[in-house]
Amino acid sequence: MSFKIKSEVADSVAKITLEGSLDSASAPLFQEEIQKVAGQSPKDMVLFVSELEFMASAGLRMIVFAKQKLGPNVQIFLVKPQDLIIETLQMTGFIHSVHIVDKYPA
Amino acid sequence: MDAIIEKKSFDAIIDSLSPIRDFLSEKGNSFGFDKKKIYKLCLAVDEVATNIIRHGYEENGKTGGLVDVITSFYDNKLTVILEDDAIAYNPLEHALPSEEDLKKPLEDRPIGGLGVMIAKQSVDEFKYEYNGRNRNIFVINF
Numbered sequence A: 001m002s003f004k005i006k007s008e009v010a011d012s013v014a015k016i017t018l019e020g021s022l023d024s025a026s027a028p029l030f031q032e033e034i035q036k037v038a039g040q041s042p043k044d045m046v047l048f049v050s051e052l053e054f055m056a057s058a059g060l061r062m063i064v065f066a067k068q069k070l071g072p073n074v075q076i077f078l079v080k081p082q083d084l085i086i087e088t089l090q091m092t093g094f095i096h097s098v099h100i101v102d103k104y105p106a
Numbered sequence B: 001m002d003a004i005i006e007k008k009s010f011d012a013i014i015d016s017l018s019p020i021r022d023f024l025s026e027k028g029n030s031f032g033f034d035k036k037k038i039y040k041l042c043l044a045v046d047e048v049a050t051n052i053i054r055h056g057y058e059e060n061g062k063t064g065g066l067v068d069v070i071t072s073f074y075d076n077k078l079t080v081i082l083e084d085d086a087i088a089y090n091p092l093e094h095a096l097p098s099e100e101d102l103k104k105p106l107e108d109r110p111i112g113g114l115g116v117m118i119a120k121q122s123v124d125e126f127k128y129e130y131n132g133r134n135r136n137i138f139v140i141n142f
Helices: A027-038 A057-070 A083-091 B014-030 B035-060 B099-103 B114-122
Strands: A004-010 A013-022 A044-048 A052-055 A075-079 A099-101 B004-011 B066-074 B077-084 B125-130 B134-141
Touching: A004 A027, A013 A027, A013 A057, A027 A057, A052 A083, A052 B035, A057 A075, A057 B114, A083 B035, A083 B114, B004 B014, B014 B035, B014 B066, B014 B077, B035 B066, B035 B077, B035 B114, B035 B134
Parallel strands: A013 A044, A013 A052, A044 A075, A075 A099
Antiparallel strands: A004 A013, B004 B066, B066 B077, B077 B134, B125 B134
């Protein structure tokens, strides 16, 4: 499954939509988008991931990168992650550091 | 019944990760494993294959290498073996994040070892052997 990503920043919220497979090959594209939105100092980062079908630890590393780049006060939301991705977030404890939501804004 | 064995070689490059996962999904499906088992097998293999390609081959300046993927189905178990000629490396000796590490705020977390931890937890068995080549062995049961 190929990887697609797009991003925008509106009203201080960075919105990034990810589709397909997020592995070590595609993670650099995610990193680029994080860098791009970081330039606009958003207060929240929202990842729309309902069409993200695979995520390896390379994706988790990018979430850490985002937190470091945007600052510890920036909240990270994941909108509608698939069950098997939630399982990886649980296994690694990342589930406690992000907000899993059905839609954004709530 | 004899084991059904297949082998496919992939270039040791990051762009091979997706074809490796596709190959394993196809095998898993053909033997009737469910989506969750197949996903987790792909995840485990992806993590270890990433390390082999990045650390085993690329960081040691070895180019043109291969990762061989051998699948064997026998007795309701699917075994996947990754074989490579990169430097000998046992991922099971890699330090894993501790319980404490997993509770730390993201920005303070050590990132090493996450992939190996995921790999170990995602399959029923994970072993490493060396016989002149690295052999990373993953097993899923029905």
